[in-house]
Amino acid sequence: MSEPNPSTRTPAAVAAAETPGLTGLLSLAVAVVVIAALYFAREVLLPITVAVILSFMLAPLVARFQRWHVPHVAAVLLAVLIAIGIVGGIAGVIGTQVAGIAADIPQYQVTIKRKVSAIQSMTTGRLRGLTQRFDAQTGGRTPTQPDAEAAAPAAGDAPKAQLVQVEPPPTSAMEIARTVLEPVLSPLATLFIILIVTIFVLMQREDLRDRMIRLFGSTDLQRTTVALDDAGHRLGRYYLSQLAINAAFGVVATVGLYLIGVPSAALWGVTSAVLRFVPYIGPVIAAILPAALAAAVDPGWTPVLEVVGLYLVVETVTGQFIEPLVFGHLTGLSPAAVVIAAIFWTWLWGPVGLLLSTPLTLCLVVLGRHVKRLEFFDVMLGDRPALTPVENFYQRMLADDPDEAQAQAETLLKDRSLTGYYDEVALKGLQLAANDALRGALPVDKVHTINASVKALIADLAFHEDRDPHPKDKEAARAEATIAERAVPIPGAPKNDAPEGLALAPNWRGDTPVLCIAGKGPLDEAASAMLAQLLGKHGLGARVEAYGAASRQAVGQLDVSGVAMVCISYLEISGSPSGLHYLVRRLRARLPEAKILVGLWPADGQDVEDDRIRNVVGADVYASNLKDAIDACVKAAHEDAGTTPREKADDTGKGGAGKHQAPAQPQGEGAKVSA
Structure with a gap:
C-alpha cells in the first residue's frame, strides 16, 4: 500500500454534535437553582440590587469630588445628599403641580362626563336606535313603559322592607395608626435599606472590588479587574447619557404641552422624564396622563390629538435617532436582548425588574465578554458577532456583503496592523472557502462572488496604514473585544521598508x-x-x-x-x-x-x-x-x-x-x- 502524499491536505472532518452530558445537566440545574433563588429571595435582593446600581451611578460623582481633594467619606455623603436633593426636588415639583390640579377637579369631571355622554350617544345610543328600528321592521314588539309598569307587582302586594343598621365596634387608636402607617412604613423601610446599602457600597467600593476579585478571579487579576471596571464604566456612562436624554425629553415635552395649553405642563414634563427610565411602557404612560388631562380641560378633541402627536414625534426622534447616535455600542446589548431581558426580569421581579432589566443584562454581557464559562451571555445577549472573526469573515463573503466585512475589519484593526488582519482573519477565511471549493461544496458562481467581495474589501482597506496601533488604543480595543476576538493572535506589523x-x-x-x-x-x-x-x-x-x-x-x-x-x-x-x-x-x-x-x-x-x-x-x-x-x-x-x-521610526507614541x-x-x- 502506497504512503499518503504528505503535501496533500484534506479539510478537517466536522466533529459530530455532542450529546448533553453530565456537565450540561449540572449547568442546567445550577441555572434553575439560581433563577429560583432570585425569585424567592426577591424581597431581599431587590433593595440590594437597586443600591448597587445607584452606587454605580453615583461613583463618577464621588470620583469627581475626590479629584477636587474632598475626603472620601465627605465625597460619598455629599454625592448621596445631592441625589436625595434631586429626588426631593422632583417630588416637590410633582406635589406642587398636583395640588394645583386638584382645585380644578370638579370642573374637569363635568367636562369628562359630557364627553362620555357624547361618546355614548354616538355609539350605544345609535346602536339602540338601530335595534328598535330593526324590531319595528321585522314585526317585533318592544315593551313600552306602561307595559313594564303593568307587569310589575302592585306596591301594596309586597311587604315593606325593614331597614337594619349594623353599628361597627369602636376603632381603637392603635388600629387607626396601623391602618394609616402600615402602607407607608414598608416603602420607607425599603428606601432606608437602599440608602444605607448605597452608602456602604460607595464607602467600601475598592474593598468590595478586591473581595470579588479574590472570590471569582484571583487566578487572572488583569481580566477580572478589567471586567469590573468595564461594567462600572458602561453602567455609569449609560445612566449619565440616559439622564441627559430624558431631561431633554422632559424639557421638550414641557414646552410643547405649555404651548398646547395643558395645565401644569412642568408636572407632565418631569413625569415624562422619569417614566422614560422604564423601558417600553414608560413613554406610553407618560403620554396617556397629559392626554387625559387635555381631554378634561377642553370640550373639543383637538388638544388631545395635539398631545398624542407631540409625544409620538418626540419619542420617535429620541428613540430612533438620538439614542442610537448617543449610545451606539455603549451598552453592548442587541435589540432583541433588551426585549427578552425586559420580559424576563419583569416576570421575576415585577415592575422594579422592568426598571432594572437593562443594567442587569448589561452586567451579564460584560461578564460574558471576560469570563470564558459565561461567554454564552455575550453570545445570546450581546451585539457583537456570535461567530469567530474568521467564520464571520467567510460568512460575510458567502453572503456577498463586503460592507459588513469592512465593519468587522475596522473593529479588528483597532488593535492590530493590516498585515495582522490579513494573516489571521482574511487568509484563514479564504482557506475555509478554498477547502469548501476543493470538496465541491461551493458552486463556481459562488466562488466568483467571494473573489469579487474580497477584492472589494481589499480596495476599501487601501487607506489603512500597515502599522501597529498605539498601545493605549490597542488596550482600549482589547477591553471592548469579545472572547472570540481576543483569541485571534496579533502578530506585529513588518518593521522594515524598502529603500527609497x-x-x-x-x-x-x-x-x-x-x-x-x-x-x-x-x-x-x-x-x-x-x-x-x-x-x-x-x-x-x-x-x-x-x-x-x-x-x-x-x-x-x-x-x-x-x-x-x-x-x-x-x-x-x-x-x-x-x-x-x-x-x-x-x-x-x-x-x-x-x-x-x-x-x-x-x-x-x-x-x-x-x-x-x-x-x-x-x-x-x-x-x-x-x-x-x-x-x-x-x-x-x-x-x-x-x-x-x-x-x-516608531511614532505611535507621538501626536x-x-x-x-x-x-x-x-x-x-x-x-x-x-x-
Missing part, C-alpha cells in the same frame, strides 16, 4: 518591481491582491497577474519589464506539488535574474516547512504568512541595493499616533491589480 528612490538597485526602480502571480486555486488571486497591497505600503510597487498569465501558452507574452522579484501565492496544494514546480520553472526561464518567492498559506504552516515540497518546487524563498513574505521582499531589495534594512492615515495611492502605494 535612488537608494534602490536599478532593477528595483520600476513602478512594479514585484510581480504577484496567483496560484491555480480559485481564490489564490485574492490572496495575491492582499500581498500586492501590503508590499505597496512598504515601498515596493506590485501588480497581480492571474494564473493563466503564466501558463505554458501565455508565459511568453507575460509583461516582465521592471520585475525584480516574483511572488506566487497558494492557498491550497491539492495533490502533487509538481504543478507548482513547473510554474516556477517557467517563470525562472522567463525571468532568469529575478528572485522567486513561493507563499504557501496553510492554516498550520506545515507545507512550507516540508523539505520534500521545497526540493520539488525549487524556489528561492518560502513564506507561510504575508508578514514573512513582505520581510523577504524588503530584505531582497536591500540586499540588491547593498543597504541594511532600517526599521521604521496623532494610532490613527490610520491615507496613503497617496488608493491601491497601496503602487500596488496594481490586473486580470
Whole structure:
C-alpha cells in the first residue's frame, strides 16, 4: 500500500454534535437553582440590587469630588445628599403641580362626563336606535313603559322592607395608626435599606472590588479587574447619557404641552422624564396622563390629538435617532436582548425588574465578554458577532456583503496592523472557502462572488496604514473585544521598508518591481491582491497577474519589464506539488535574474516547512504568512541595493499616533491589480 502524499491536505472532518452530558445537566440545574433563588429571595435582593446600581451611578460623582481633594467619606455623603436633593426636588415639583390640579377637579369631571355622554350617544345610543328600528321592521314588539309598569307587582302586594343598621365596634387608636402607617412604613423601610446599602457600597467600593476579585478571579487579576471596571464604566456612562436624554425629553415635552395649553405642563414634563427610565411602557404612560388631562380641560378633541402627536414625534426622534447616535455600542446589548431581558426580569421581579432589566443584562454581557464559562451571555445577549472573526469573515463573503466585512475589519484593526488582519482573519477565511471549493461544496458562481467581495474589501482597506496601533488604543480595543476576538493572535506589523528612490538597485526602480502571480486555486488571486497591497505600503510597487498569465501558452507574452522579484501565492496544494514546480520553472526561464518567492498559506504552516515540497518546487524563498513574505521582499531589495534594512521610526507614541492615515495611492502605494 502506497504512503499518503504528505503535501496533500484534506479539510478537517466536522466533529459530530455532542450529546448533553453530565456537565450540561449540572449547568442546567445550577441555572434553575439560581433563577429560583432570585425569585424567592426577591424581597431581599431587590433593595440590594437597586443600591448597587445607584452606587454605580453615583461613583463618577464621588470620583469627581475626590479629584477636587474632598475626603472620601465627605465625597460619598455629599454625592448621596445631592441625589436625595434631586429626588426631593422632583417630588416637590410633582406635589406642587398636583395640588394645583386638584382645585380644578370638579370642573374637569363635568367636562369628562359630557364627553362620555357624547361618546355614548354616538355609539350605544345609535346602536339602540338601530335595534328598535330593526324590531319595528321585522314585526317585533318592544315593551313600552306602561307595559313594564303593568307587569310589575302592585306596591301594596309586597311587604315593606325593614331597614337594619349594623353599628361597627369602636376603632381603637392603635388600629387607626396601623391602618394609616402600615402602607407607608414598608416603602420607607425599603428606601432606608437602599440608602444605607448605597452608602456602604460607595464607602467600601475598592474593598468590595478586591473581595470579588479574590472570590471569582484571583487566578487572572488583569481580566477580572478589567471586567469590573468595564461594567462600572458602561453602567455609569449609560445612566449619565440616559439622564441627559430624558431631561431633554422632559424639557421638550414641557414646552410643547405649555404651548398646547395643558395645565401644569412642568408636572407632565418631569413625569415624562422619569417614566422614560422604564423601558417600553414608560413613554406610553407618560403620554396617556397629559392626554387625559387635555381631554378634561377642553370640550373639543383637538388638544388631545395635539398631545398624542407631540409625544409620538418626540419619542420617535429620541428613540430612533438620538439614542442610537448617543449610545451606539455603549451598552453592548442587541435589540432583541433588551426585549427578552425586559420580559424576563419583569416576570421575576415585577415592575422594579422592568426598571432594572437593562443594567442587569448589561452586567451579564460584560461578564460574558471576560469570563470564558459565561461567554454564552455575550453570545445570546450581546451585539457583537456570535461567530469567530474568521467564520464571520467567510460568512460575510458567502453572503456577498463586503460592507459588513469592512465593519468587522475596522473593529479588528483597532488593535492590530493590516498585515495582522490579513494573516489571521482574511487568509484563514479564504482557506475555509478554498477547502469548501476543493470538496465541491461551493458552486463556481459562488466562488466568483467571494473573489469579487474580497477584492472589494481589499480596495476599501487601501487607506489603512500597515502599522501597529498605539498601545493605549490597542488596550482600549482589547477591553471592548469579545472572547472570540481576543483569541485571534496579533502578530506585529513588518518593521522594515524598502529603500527609497535612488537608494534602490536599478532593477528595483520600476513602478512594479514585484510581480504577484496567483496560484491555480480559485481564490489564490485574492490572496495575491492582499500581498500586492501590503508590499505597496512598504515601498515596493506590485501588480497581480492571474494564473493563466503564466501558463505554458501565455508565459511568453507575460509583461516582465521592471520585475525584480516574483511572488506566487497558494492557498491550497491539492495533490502533487509538481504543478507548482513547473510554474516556477517557467517563470525562472522567463525571468532568469529575478528572485522567486513561493507563499504557501496553510492554516498550520506545515507545507512550507516540508523539505520534500521545497526540493520539488525549487524556489528561492518560502513564506507561510504575508508578514514573512513582505520581510523577504524588503530584505531582497536591500540586499540588491547593498543597504541594511532600517526599521521604521516608531511614532505611535507621538501626536496623532494610532490613527490610520491615507496613503497617496488608493491601491497601496503602487500596488496594481490586473486580470
